Amino acid sequence: MDTNTTQYKTCADVRFRVIAGEGVIIRQEIGEALVVNEVGASILKLLNEGVSTSKLIERIAQEFDVEEERLTLDVHRYLSELESANVVEKVA
Amino acid sequence: MQLSDLTRKFCNENILFSVLLELTYRCNLDCTFCYNDRSLKGTPFRFEHYKKLMEDLLQMGTLNISLSGGEPLAHPDFFRIGALAREMGFVTRVKTNGHALRSRLLERLKKEVDPYNLDLSLHGASAAVHDRQTQVPGSFERLMQNCAEMKAIGMRFRFNMPMTRWNENEISEVFDIVDLFETSINIDPVITSRDNGDKAPLSLSSSEAGMMKLSDLMGKRRKAQALKYGVSENTGNDIVIPQKKHCGSGSSTVTVDPYGNVYPCVQLRRAAGNLHKQSIRQIWEGSEVLDEVRELTVRVKEWTAEQGESCQKIGFCPGTALHETGSATKLYPQAEMRVTILDKKSVREEV
Ligand code: SF4
Numbered sequence: 001m002d003t004n005t006t007q008y009k010t011c012a013d014v015r016f017r018v019i020a021g022e023g024v025i026i027r028q029e030i031g032e033a034l035v036v037n038e039v040g041a042s043i044l045k046l047l048n049e050g051v052s053t054s055k056l057i058e059r060i061a062q063e064f065d066v067e068e069e070r071l072t073l074d075v076h077r078y079l080s081e082l083e084s085a086n087v088v089e090k091v092a
Numbered sequence: 093m094q095l096s097d098l099t100r101k102f103c104n105e106n107i108l109f110s111v112l113l114e115l116t117y118r119c120n121l122d123c124t125f126c127y128n129d130r131s132l133k134g135t136p137f138r139f140e141h142y143k144k145l146m147e148d149l150l151q152m153g154t155l156n157i158s159l160s161g162g163e164p165l166a167h168p169d170f171f172r173i174g175a176l177a178r179e180m181g182f183v184t185r186v187k188t189n190g191h192a193l194r195s196r197l198l199e200r201l202k203k204e205v206d207p208y209n210l211d212l213s214l215h216g217a218s219a220a221v222h223d224r225q226t227q228v229p230g231s232f233e234r235l236m237q238n239c240a241e242m243k244a245i246g247m248r249f250r251f252n253m254p255m256t257r258w259n260e261n262e263i264s265e266v267f268d269i270v271d272l273f274e275t276s277i278n279i280d281p282v283i284t285s286r287d288n289g290d291k292a293p294l295s296l297s298s299s300e301a302g303m304m305k306l307s308d309l310m311g312k313r314r315k316a317q318a319l320k321y322g323v324s325e326n327t328g329n330d331i332v333i334p335q336k337k338h339c340g341s342g343s344s345t346v347t348v349d350p351y352g353n354v355y356p357c358v359q360l361r362r363a364a365g366n367l368h369k370q371s372i373r374q375i376w377e378g379s380e381v382l383d384e385v386r387e388l389t390v391r392v393k394e395w396t397a398e399q400g401e402s403c404q405k406i407g408f409c410p411g412t413a414l415h416e417t418g419s420a421t422k423l424y425p426q427a428e429m430r431v432t433i434l435d436k437k438s439v440r441e442e443v
Contacts, residue, residue: 017155
Protein backbone atom coordinates (compact mmCIF):
# COMPACT_ATOMS: atom_id res chain seq x y z
CA MET A 1 0.00 0.00 0.00
CA ASP A 2 1.11 3.54 -0.75
CA THR A 3 2.12 5.67 2.16
CA ASN A 4 3.37 9.21 2.25
CA THR A 5 6.89 7.94 2.78
CA THR A 6 6.92 5.98 -0.46
CA GLN A 7 9.29 7.40 -3.00
CA TYR A 8 8.78 7.18 -6.75
CA LYS A 9 11.05 7.86 -9.69
CA THR A 10 10.48 7.97 -13.42
CA CYS A 11 11.07 4.63 -15.21
CA ALA A 12 14.38 4.18 -17.02
CA ASP A 13 12.92 4.56 -20.53
CA VAL A 14 10.99 7.73 -19.66
CA ARG A 15 12.19 11.14 -20.82
CA PHE A 16 10.55 14.19 -19.35
CA ARG A 17 10.74 17.96 -19.71
CA VAL A 18 8.72 20.91 -18.51
CA ILE A 19 8.40 23.19 -21.52
CA ALA A 20 6.40 26.40 -21.48
CA GLY A 21 4.54 25.18 -18.39
CA GLU A 22 3.50 21.85 -19.95
CA GLY A 23 5.01 18.51 -19.02
CA VAL A 24 6.08 16.36 -21.96
CA ILE A 25 6.61 12.67 -21.21
CA ILE A 26 8.13 10.36 -23.78
CA ARG A 27 7.96 6.61 -23.17
CA GLN A 28 10.82 5.42 -25.32
CA GLU A 29 10.01 1.69 -25.21
CA ILE A 30 6.66 2.10 -26.91
CA GLY A 31 7.27 5.43 -28.64
CA GLU A 32 4.43 7.13 -26.81
CA ALA A 33 4.20 10.81 -25.96
CA LEU A 34 2.04 12.14 -23.14
CA VAL A 35 1.39 15.72 -22.20
CA VAL A 36 0.53 16.61 -18.61
CA ASN A 37 -0.66 19.92 -17.19
CA GLU A 38 1.19 22.27 -14.86
CA VAL A 39 0.37 20.33 -11.67
CA GLY A 40 1.31 17.00 -13.24
CA ALA A 41 4.52 18.55 -14.54
CA SER A 42 5.42 19.86 -11.06
CA ILE A 43 4.78 16.45 -9.52
CA LEU A 44 7.09 14.71 -12.01
CA LYS A 45 9.73 17.38 -11.63
CA LEU A 46 9.77 16.92 -7.85
CA LEU A 47 9.93 13.12 -8.22
CA ASN A 48 12.95 13.52 -10.46
CA GLU A 49 14.57 15.59 -7.70
CA GLY A 50 14.17 12.58 -5.38
CA VAL A 51 11.48 14.14 -3.18
CA SER A 52 9.34 11.74 -1.06
CA THR A 53 5.56 11.62 -1.51
CA SER A 54 4.87 13.50 1.73
CA LYS A 55 7.27 16.32 0.87
CA LEU A 56 5.86 16.37 -2.64
CA ILE A 57 2.31 16.88 -1.31
CA GLU A 58 3.56 19.64 0.96
CA ARG A 59 5.34 21.43 -1.89
CA ILE A 60 2.45 21.11 -4.37
CA ALA A 61 -0.02 22.35 -1.72
CA GLN A 62 2.13 25.43 -1.21
CA GLU A 63 2.77 26.04 -4.89
CA PHE A 64 -0.86 25.78 -5.98
CA ASP A 65 -2.41 26.98 -2.73
CA VAL A 66 -4.61 23.94 -2.04
CA GLU A 67 -5.40 22.11 1.21
CA GLU A 68 -2.98 19.28 1.91
CA GLU A 69 -5.72 16.94 3.03
CA ARG A 70 -7.65 17.21 -0.25
CA LEU A 71 -4.50 16.99 -2.28
CA THR A 72 -3.20 13.80 -0.62
CA LEU A 73 -5.88 11.60 -2.14
CA ASP A 74 -5.48 13.16 -5.58
CA VAL A 75 -1.70 12.80 -5.59
CA HIS A 76 -1.87 9.15 -4.55
CA ARG A 77 -4.41 8.46 -7.26
CA TYR A 78 -2.30 10.31 -9.81
CA LEU A 79 0.87 8.44 -8.84
CA SER A 80 -0.81 5.08 -9.10
CA GLU A 81 -2.14 6.05 -12.55
CA LEU A 82 1.38 6.98 -13.62
CA GLU A 83 2.66 3.72 -12.17
CA SER A 84 0.15 1.65 -14.15
CA ALA A 85 1.12 3.60 -17.26
CA ASN A 86 4.78 2.65 -16.61
CA VAL A 87 5.81 6.28 -16.29
CA VAL A 88 6.94 6.04 -12.66
CA GLU A 89 8.00 3.19 -10.38
CA LYS A 90 8.57 2.84 -6.66
CA VAL A 91 12.14 3.31 -5.49
CA ALA A 92 13.24 0.00 -3.99
CA MET B 93 -3.33 18.84 -25.10
CA GLN B 94 -1.80 16.62 -27.79
CA LEU B 95 1.94 16.65 -28.51
CA SER B 96 1.24 17.84 -32.06
CA ASP B 97 -0.56 20.90 -30.65
CA LEU B 98 2.26 21.50 -28.28
CA THR B 99 4.87 21.38 -31.04
CA ARG B 100 2.84 23.97 -32.96
CA LYS B 101 2.81 26.09 -29.83
CA PHE B 102 6.62 25.75 -29.51
CA CYS B 103 7.01 26.81 -33.11
CA ASN B 104 4.69 29.81 -32.71
CA GLU B 105 6.38 30.92 -29.50
CA ASN B 106 10.01 30.24 -30.52
CA ILE B 107 10.74 27.51 -27.99
CA LEU B 108 13.81 25.49 -28.91
CA PHE B 109 12.43 21.95 -28.81
CA SER B 110 14.79 19.99 -31.10
CA VAL B 111 18.45 20.31 -31.97
CA LEU B 112 20.32 18.48 -34.70
CA LEU B 113 24.03 18.04 -34.05
CA GLU B 114 26.16 17.28 -37.09
CA LEU B 115 29.05 15.77 -35.17
CA THR B 116 31.37 15.24 -38.12
CA TYR B 117 31.35 15.18 -41.91
CA ARG B 118 33.62 12.14 -41.97
CA CYS B 119 31.93 8.98 -43.20
CA ASN B 120 32.68 5.31 -43.85
CA LEU B 121 30.50 5.35 -47.01
CA ASP B 122 30.79 7.65 -50.01
CA CYS B 123 27.26 8.41 -51.23
CA THR B 124 27.17 9.99 -54.66
CA PHE B 125 24.68 12.73 -53.71
CA CYS B 126 25.94 13.58 -50.20
CA TYR B 127 25.31 17.29 -49.60
CA ASN B 128 27.87 17.84 -46.81
CA ASP B 129 30.57 20.39 -47.52
CA ARG B 130 33.70 18.47 -46.52
CA SER B 131 35.91 21.42 -47.34
CA LEU B 132 34.38 23.49 -44.50
CA LYS B 133 37.03 24.64 -41.97
CA GLY B 134 36.86 25.68 -38.33
CA THR B 135 37.65 24.60 -34.78
CA PRO B 136 36.02 21.18 -34.33
CA PHE B 137 33.47 20.82 -31.56
CA ARG B 138 34.61 18.30 -28.95
CA PHE B 139 33.10 16.62 -25.91
CA GLU B 140 33.58 19.63 -23.55
CA HIS B 141 31.82 21.91 -26.04
CA TYR B 142 28.91 19.51 -26.44
CA LYS B 143 28.69 19.15 -22.67
CA LYS B 144 28.35 22.91 -22.22
CA LEU B 145 25.84 23.07 -25.08
CA MET B 146 23.70 20.29 -23.61
CA GLU B 147 23.76 21.92 -20.16
CA ASP B 148 22.45 25.12 -21.74
CA LEU B 149 19.83 23.23 -23.76
CA LEU B 150 18.65 21.49 -20.60
CA GLN B 151 18.12 24.91 -19.01
CA MET B 152 16.19 26.02 -22.09
CA GLY B 153 13.85 23.00 -21.89
CA THR B 154 15.00 21.34 -25.13
CA LEU B 155 13.81 17.74 -25.34
CA ASN B 156 15.08 16.27 -28.62
CA ILE B 157 18.64 15.83 -29.75
CA SER B 158 19.60 14.18 -33.04
CA LEU B 159 23.16 13.02 -33.50
CA SER B 160 23.92 13.24 -37.18
CA GLY B 161 26.80 13.62 -39.62
CA GLY B 162 28.41 12.59 -41.98
CA GLU B 163 28.46 9.41 -39.98
CA PRO B 164 28.07 10.46 -36.30
CA LEU B 165 29.80 7.31 -35.04
CA ALA B 166 32.96 8.56 -36.74
CA HIS B 167 33.26 11.38 -34.17
CA PRO B 168 35.91 10.38 -31.61
CA ASP B 169 33.64 11.38 -28.71
CA PHE B 170 30.41 9.90 -30.07
CA PHE B 171 29.78 7.51 -27.18
CA ARG B 172 30.58 10.06 -24.48
CA ILE B 173 28.29 12.62 -26.13
CA GLY B 174 25.48 10.08 -26.58
CA ALA B 175 25.80 8.77 -23.03
CA LEU B 176 25.70 12.31 -21.66
CA ALA B 177 22.57 13.09 -23.69
CA ARG B 178 20.98 10.03 -22.17
CA GLU B 179 22.06 10.97 -18.65
CA MET B 180 20.61 14.45 -19.10
CA GLY B 181 17.28 12.97 -20.17
CA PHE B 182 17.22 14.06 -23.81
CA VAL B 183 15.23 12.03 -26.31
CA THR B 184 18.14 11.07 -28.53
CA ARG B 185 17.96 10.01 -32.15
CA VAL B 186 20.96 8.81 -34.15
CA LYS B 187 21.02 9.40 -37.91
CA THR B 188 23.44 6.81 -39.20
CA ASN B 189 24.15 4.74 -42.31
CA GLY B 190 24.19 1.69 -39.98
CA HIS B 191 27.28 0.23 -41.67
CA ALA B 192 29.32 -0.07 -38.48
CA LEU B 193 26.45 -0.96 -36.19
CA ARG B 194 26.84 -4.65 -35.45
CA SER B 195 27.82 -6.99 -32.63
CA ARG B 196 29.84 -5.23 -29.90
CA LEU B 197 29.36 -1.70 -31.22
CA LEU B 198 25.61 -2.16 -31.53
CA GLU B 199 25.35 -3.55 -28.02
CA ARG B 200 27.45 -0.68 -26.74
CA LEU B 201 25.14 1.83 -28.41
CA LYS B 202 22.08 0.26 -26.86
CA LYS B 203 23.67 0.05 -23.44
CA GLU B 204 25.40 3.42 -23.25
CA VAL B 205 23.29 5.73 -25.41
CA ASP B 206 19.94 3.91 -25.51
CA PRO B 207 18.64 6.06 -28.36
CA TYR B 208 14.95 6.59 -28.83
CA ASN B 209 15.42 5.69 -32.45
CA LEU B 210 17.96 5.10 -35.19
CA ASP B 211 17.33 6.70 -38.58
CA LEU B 212 19.06 4.34 -41.01
CA SER B 213 19.91 5.32 -44.57
CA LEU B 214 18.61 2.90 -47.16
CA HIS B 215 19.29 3.55 -50.84
CA GLY B 216 17.51 0.74 -52.63
CA ALA B 217 16.12 -2.75 -52.32
CA SER B 218 19.06 -4.53 -53.91
CA ALA B 219 22.82 -4.62 -53.55
CA ALA B 220 23.18 -3.40 -57.15
CA VAL B 221 21.36 -0.14 -56.45
CA HIS B 222 22.21 0.49 -52.78
CA ASP B 223 25.93 -0.19 -53.26
CA ARG B 224 26.02 1.91 -56.42
CA GLN B 225 24.84 4.89 -54.37
CA THR B 226 27.05 4.28 -51.34
CA GLN B 227 30.04 3.37 -53.57
CA VAL B 228 30.94 0.65 -51.05
CA PRO B 229 30.47 -2.93 -52.28
CA GLY B 230 28.77 -5.15 -49.71
CA SER B 231 27.11 -2.23 -47.88
CA PHE B 232 23.57 -3.43 -48.67
CA GLU B 233 24.18 -6.97 -47.40
CA ARG B 234 25.86 -5.57 -44.31
CA LEU B 235 22.96 -3.19 -43.60
CA MET B 236 20.39 -5.98 -43.89
CA GLN B 237 22.41 -8.17 -41.50
CA ASN B 238 22.81 -5.28 -39.08
CA CYS B 239 19.07 -4.54 -39.18
CA ALA B 240 18.35 -8.17 -38.28
CA GLU B 241 20.72 -7.85 -35.31
CA MET B 242 19.09 -4.58 -34.25
CA LYS B 243 15.69 -6.18 -34.39
CA ALA B 244 16.93 -9.12 -32.31
CA ILE B 245 18.20 -6.90 -29.48
CA GLY B 246 15.19 -4.56 -29.54
CA MET B 247 16.89 -1.49 -31.00
CA ARG B 248 14.24 0.75 -32.54
CA PHE B 249 14.99 1.93 -36.05
CA ARG B 250 13.35 3.28 -39.16
CA PHE B 251 14.64 3.99 -42.64
CA ASN B 252 15.37 7.21 -44.49
CA MET B 253 15.68 7.06 -48.24
CA PRO B 254 16.54 9.83 -50.65
CA MET B 255 14.74 8.90 -53.87
CA THR B 256 16.86 9.06 -56.98
CA ARG B 257 16.74 8.00 -60.61
CA TRP B 258 18.63 4.87 -59.60
CA ASN B 259 16.28 3.59 -56.92
CA GLU B 260 12.91 4.90 -58.11
CA ASN B 261 12.10 1.59 -59.80
CA GLU B 262 12.61 -0.37 -56.59
CA ILE B 263 10.21 1.52 -54.31
CA SER B 264 7.76 -1.34 -54.10
CA GLU B 265 10.55 -3.74 -53.04
CA VAL B 266 11.83 -1.13 -50.58
CA PHE B 267 8.43 -1.24 -48.89
CA ASP B 268 8.79 -5.03 -48.65
CA ILE B 269 12.02 -4.52 -46.68
CA VAL B 270 10.28 -1.98 -44.45
CA ASP B 271 7.49 -4.49 -43.76
CA LEU B 272 9.96 -7.30 -43.20
CA PHE B 273 11.51 -5.36 -40.33
CA GLU B 274 8.10 -4.06 -39.17
CA THR B 275 9.26 -0.49 -39.25
CA SER B 276 8.59 2.68 -41.24
CA ILE B 277 10.37 4.75 -43.87
CA ASN B 278 10.70 8.38 -44.78
CA ILE B 279 11.27 8.71 -48.52
CA ASP B 280 12.60 12.09 -49.55
CA PRO B 281 12.01 12.70 -53.24
CA VAL B 282 14.15 15.84 -53.28
CA ILE B 283 17.87 15.70 -54.02
CA THR B 284 19.59 19.01 -53.40
CA SER B 285 22.88 20.46 -54.58
CA ARG B 286 25.78 20.22 -52.15
CA ASP B 287 26.12 22.78 -49.37
CA ASN B 288 29.12 24.25 -51.23
CA GLY B 289 26.88 24.96 -54.25
CA ASP B 290 28.02 22.00 -56.38
CA LYS B 291 25.00 21.03 -58.47
CA ALA B 292 26.30 17.58 -59.54
CA PRO B 293 23.90 15.57 -57.28
CA LEU B 294 20.90 17.12 -59.08
CA SER B 295 21.56 14.90 -62.10
CA LEU B 296 20.37 11.99 -59.94
CA SER B 297 16.99 13.57 -59.21
CA SER B 298 14.06 11.22 -59.65
CA SER B 299 11.86 11.47 -62.74
CA GLU B 300 8.23 12.58 -62.89
CA ALA B 301 7.18 8.97 -63.53
CA GLY B 302 9.13 7.87 -60.42
CA MET B 303 7.47 10.52 -58.28
CA MET B 304 4.06 9.61 -59.63
CA LYS B 305 4.66 5.97 -58.77
CA LEU B 306 5.80 6.90 -55.26
CA SER B 307 2.74 9.04 -54.74
CA ASP B 308 0.44 6.17 -55.84
CA LEU B 309 2.21 3.61 -53.65
CA MET B 310 2.15 5.88 -50.62
CA GLY B 311 -1.57 6.52 -51.15
CA LYS B 312 -2.26 2.76 -51.27
CA ARG B 313 -0.20 2.13 -48.15
CA ARG B 314 -1.91 4.90 -46.24
CA LYS B 315 -5.31 3.46 -47.12
CA ALA B 316 -4.24 -0.05 -46.09
CA GLN B 317 -2.82 1.25 -42.79
CA ALA B 318 -6.00 3.19 -42.05
CA LEU B 319 -8.10 0.07 -42.62
CA LYS B 320 -5.78 -1.98 -40.44
CA TYR B 321 -5.57 0.34 -37.48
CA GLY B 322 -8.80 2.34 -37.84
CA VAL B 323 -8.82 6.03 -38.54
CA SER B 324 -8.85 8.24 -35.49
CA GLU B 325 -11.30 11.05 -35.75
CA ASN B 326 -11.16 14.47 -34.22
CA THR B 327 -13.76 14.55 -31.46
CA GLY B 328 -14.50 18.19 -32.10
CA ASN B 329 -13.70 19.01 -28.48
CA ASP B 330 -9.97 19.26 -29.03
CA ILE B 331 -8.45 22.70 -29.16
CA VAL B 332 -6.33 22.77 -32.29
CA ILE B 333 -3.58 25.34 -32.11
CA PRO B 334 -3.07 26.82 -35.58
CA GLN B 335 0.52 27.03 -36.74
CA LYS B 336 1.52 30.52 -37.81
CA LYS B 337 4.67 29.41 -39.59
CA HIS B 338 5.35 27.12 -42.51
CA CYS B 339 7.90 25.09 -40.54
CA GLY B 340 10.00 25.13 -37.39
CA SER B 341 13.21 26.39 -39.01
CA GLY B 342 14.83 28.68 -36.43
CA SER B 343 11.58 28.67 -34.41
CA SER B 344 11.62 25.31 -32.66
CA THR B 345 14.76 23.80 -34.10
CA VAL B 346 18.37 24.54 -35.01
CA THR B 347 21.24 22.60 -36.58
CA VAL B 348 24.82 22.77 -35.31
CA ASP B 349 27.66 21.84 -37.69
CA PRO B 350 30.92 20.12 -36.59
CA TYR B 351 32.57 23.54 -36.01
CA GLY B 352 29.90 25.02 -33.76
CA ASN B 353 28.12 27.08 -36.42
CA VAL B 354 24.39 27.32 -35.70
CA TYR B 355 21.86 27.26 -38.56
CA PRO B 356 18.05 27.61 -38.45
CA CYS B 357 17.73 24.04 -39.72
CA VAL B 358 19.50 21.43 -41.79
CA GLN B 359 18.47 22.96 -45.14
CA LEU B 360 18.47 26.64 -44.34
CA ARG B 361 22.17 27.15 -43.91
CA ARG B 362 22.53 30.78 -42.98
CA ALA B 363 24.82 30.87 -39.94
CA ALA B 364 23.08 32.52 -36.98
CA GLY B 365 26.20 32.45 -34.78
CA ASN B 366 29.04 30.26 -33.59
CA LEU B 367 29.02 28.38 -30.28
CA HIS B 368 32.75 28.95 -29.76
CA LYS B 369 31.91 32.64 -29.39
CA GLN B 370 28.39 32.76 -27.97
CA SER B 371 26.12 30.48 -25.94
CA ILE B 372 23.12 28.84 -27.57
CA ARG B 373 20.81 31.04 -25.48
CA GLN B 374 22.55 34.19 -26.71
CA ILE B 375 22.21 33.03 -30.30
CA TRP B 376 18.62 31.85 -29.86
CA GLU B 377 17.50 35.09 -28.25
CA GLY B 378 19.70 37.59 -30.04
CA SER B 379 20.42 36.46 -33.57
CA GLU B 380 19.10 38.69 -36.35
CA VAL B 381 19.36 35.79 -38.77
CA LEU B 382 16.97 33.71 -36.65
CA ASP B 383 14.56 36.65 -36.37
CA GLU B 384 14.59 37.03 -40.15
CA VAL B 385 14.04 33.32 -40.71
CA ARG B 386 11.13 33.29 -38.23
CA GLU B 387 9.48 36.09 -40.21
CA LEU B 388 10.33 34.33 -43.44
CA THR B 389 8.53 31.13 -42.37
CA VAL B 390 5.38 33.18 -41.67
CA ARG B 391 5.61 34.68 -45.16
CA VAL B 392 6.21 31.26 -46.72
CA LYS B 393 3.07 29.93 -45.05
CA GLU B 394 1.03 32.74 -46.57
CA TRP B 395 2.72 32.26 -49.94
CA THR B 396 2.05 28.51 -50.13
CA ALA B 397 -1.61 29.19 -49.25
CA GLU B 398 -1.78 31.62 -52.17
CA GLN B 399 -0.30 29.00 -54.52
CA GLY B 400 -3.13 26.56 -53.81
CA GLU B 401 -3.79 23.22 -52.18
CA SER B 402 -1.20 21.17 -54.07
CA CYS B 403 1.60 23.47 -53.03
CA GLN B 404 0.53 23.16 -49.40
CA LYS B 405 0.63 19.37 -49.63
CA ILE B 406 4.05 18.75 -51.18
CA GLY B 407 6.19 19.43 -48.12
CA PHE B 408 7.67 22.53 -49.73
CA CYS B 409 10.99 23.41 -48.13
CA PRO B 410 11.94 27.11 -48.04
CA GLY B 411 15.53 26.17 -47.23
CA THR B 412 15.82 24.08 -50.39
CA ALA B 413 14.06 26.82 -52.38
CA LEU B 414 16.54 29.41 -51.15
CA HIS B 415 19.47 27.13 -51.91
CA GLU B 416 18.27 26.09 -55.36
CA THR B 417 16.58 29.26 -56.66
CA GLY B 418 17.83 32.11 -54.47
CA SER B 419 14.32 32.76 -53.15
CA ALA B 420 12.49 31.00 -50.30
CA THR B 421 9.19 31.60 -52.04
CA LYS B 422 9.88 30.08 -55.40
CA LEU B 423 9.18 26.53 -56.54
CA TYR B 424 12.39 24.57 -57.18
CA PRO B 425 12.20 22.05 -60.05
CA GLN B 426 11.32 19.02 -57.92
CA ALA B 427 8.65 20.95 -56.01
CA GLU B 428 7.20 22.12 -59.30
CA MET B 429 7.10 18.54 -60.53
CA ARG B 430 5.31 17.40 -57.40
CA VAL B 431 2.72 20.16 -57.69
CA THR B 432 2.08 19.07 -61.29
CA ILE B 433 1.67 15.45 -60.18
CA LEU B 434 -0.78 16.36 -57.43
CA ASP B 435 -2.75 18.58 -59.79
CA LYS B 436 -2.95 15.75 -62.33
CA LYS B 437 -4.03 13.31 -59.62
CA SER B 438 -6.78 15.53 -58.33
CA VAL B 439 -8.12 15.95 -61.88
CA ARG B 440 -7.98 12.13 -62.25
CA GLU B 441 -9.92 11.67 -58.99
CA GLU B 442 -12.54 14.21 -59.99
CA VAL B 443 -13.21 12.54 -63.33
S1 SF4 C 1 10.91 22.60 -44.36
FE1 SF4 C 1 13.02 23.06 -45.04
S2 SF4 C 1 13.42 25.10 -44.18
FE2 SF4 C 1 11.68 24.26 -43.07
S3 SF4 C 1 12.56 23.19 -41.26
FE3 SF4 C 1 12.32 21.67 -42.88
S4 SF4 C 1 14.34 21.64 -43.86
FE4 SF4 C 1 14.21 23.58 -42.75
